[in-house]
Amino acid sequence: MTDARPDPKLLELLVCPMTKAQLTYDAAKQELISKAARLAYPIRDGIPIMLTDEARELSDDEMKS
Numbered sequence: 001m002t003d004a005r006p007d008p009k010l011l012e013l014l015v016c017p018m019t020k021a022q023l024t025y026d027a028a029k030q031e032l033i034s035k036a037a038r039l040a041y042p043i044r045d046g047i048p049i050m051l052t053d054e055a056r057e058l059s060d061d062e063m064k065s
Helices: 008-013 060-064
Strands: 024-026 031-034 039-044
């Protein structure tokens, strides 16, 4: 598995599919974070996986940061 960085222009356009809120890119975890939905969408091989079934729930600690 390569650690390809997603296209920055693409990241600017993407929004949470559930809430339509802006996403935050977490380079260390390779995820797009939706605080509005309390979800983290994975990025695999540089491709954001924008499916709620693939997202993980954010913990209370993650919501504070």
